[in-house]
Amino acid sequence: MKKILITTDGSEHAQKGVIYGRRIAEVFCSEVTVLNVINDFKSTHHHESVYIYDQSKEIFQAQAKSIMEKVEEDFKGFCGSLSTMIKLGDPAQVIIETIEEDKPDLVIIGSKGLTGIKKVVVGSVSNKVLNHTDVPVLVVR
Amino acid sequence: MRKVLVTTDGSKYAEKGLEHGRKIAEKFCSEVIVLNVIDDFSNAYLDDSVYLFQLSKDVLEKNAKIILQEVEHVFEGFCGSITTLVKNGDPAKVIIETIEEEEPDLVVMGSKGLTGIKKVAIGSVSNKVLNHTKVPVLIIR
Numbered sequence: 169m170k171k172i173l174i175t176t177d178g179s180e181h182a183q184k185g186v187i188y189g190r191r192i193a194e195v196f197c198s199e200v201t202v203l204n205v206i207n208d209f210k211s212t213h214h215h216e217s218v219y220i221y222d223q224s225k226e227i228f229q230a231q232a233k234s235i236m237e238k239v240e241e242d243f244k245g246f247c248g249s250l251s252t253m254i255k256l257g258d259p260a261q262v263i264i265e266t267i268e269e270d271k272p273d274l275v276i277i278g279s280k281g282l283t284g285i286k287k288v289v290v291g292s293v294s295n296k297v298l299n300h301t302d303v304p305v306l307v308v309r
Numbered sequence: 310m311r312k313v314l315v316t317t318d319g320s321k322y323a324e325k326g327l328e329h330g331r332k333i334a335e336k337f338c339s340e341v342i343v344l345n346v347i348d349d350f351s352n353a354y355l356d357d358s359v360y361l362f363q364l365s366k367d368v369l370e371k372n373a374k375i376i377l378q379e380v381e382h383v384f385e386g387f388c389g390s391i392t393t394l395v396k397n398g399d400p401a402k403v404i405i406e407t408i409e410e411e412e413p414d415l416v417v418m419g420s421k422g423l424t425g426i427k428k429v430a431i432g433s434v435s436n437k438v439l440n441h442t443k444v445p446v447l448i449i450r
Binding site: 191274279298301305306308 | 446
C-alpha cells in the first residue's frame with residue numbers, strides 16, 4: 169500500500185473518503201495523492217452546461233482550492249507524503265487516466281457525490297471507475 | 310478498523326480479496342470474519358436451479374471447506390482474530406444481512422467472481438452490496 173489515490177469532489181461522502189483514507193494510509197505511511205476533478209461538463213449533452221462552466225470557471229477553481237486546503241488540514245501530521253492535484257475534465261475519465269499514470273495500489277472514492285440527487289445509489293463516477301480499472305477500489309459512503 | 314468482513318466465493322478474485330484483506334487487517338490486528346456463501350439459487354427463477362442446488366449441495370459444501378482451508382492458509386500467523394462463516398442463500402442478500410449483524414468497519418470483496426463469465430465488469434454481487442450498505446467496501450479485481 170505504498171501509493172494511495174484519494175478522489176474528492178468536496179461532498180460529504182468524499183470528505184468521509186479522505187478521513188477514512190488517512191486512517192489506512194497512516195499505518196502504511198503511504199504516498200497519498202488527493203485528486204479533485206473540476207467537471208467541465210463536456211461529456212454531458214447539454215450545451216448549456218458548457219456555457220455554465222465557462223460562466224462559473226473561476227468559482228469552480230476557487231472551490232477546488234478550498235477543498236484542497238481542507239484536505240491538507242485533514243492530513244496534518246501525516247507520516248507519509250501528501251500531494252494534491254486539481255484537474256479539469258470529465259471526472260470518471262480523469263480519475264481513470266490518473267490511475268493509469270500513477271499506478272496506485274489503492275484508490276479511495278467517496279460515493280454518491282455532488283450529483284447524488286439522482287436515484288442512483290452508487291455514484292455514477294465511482295461506478296465508471298470500478299468498471300474500468302483493475303486496481304483495488306475502496307468505496308466510502 | 311476493529312472489524313473487517315472479507316467475502317469469498319473461492320474464485321481467483323476472491324482469493325486476492327483475502328490477501329488484500331489481510332494486508333490491511335494486519336496493521337490494525339483486526340477481528341476478521343471471512344464469509345463464504347453457498348448460492349442456493351432460490352432467488353433465480355429457474356426450477357432447475359433449485360434442482361441443481363440439491364444435486365450439487367455436497368460438492369458445494371466440500372468446496373466451501375476447501376475455501377476455508379485456504380483462508381486459514383492465507384491468514385497463517387495473523388495478529389488479529391479470524392472467524393470463518395459458511396452460509397446458504399442468495400450471496401448478495403446473505404452478505405448484506407451479515408454486514409447488518411456484524412457491523413464491520415470495512416468489507417473486502419473480490420469482484421467478478423464465479424459468475425464472471427457475464428459481460429458485467431463489476432460482479433453483480435458486489436454491485437448489489439455496494440448499493441445496499443453504508444459501510445466502506447473495498448473491491449478487489
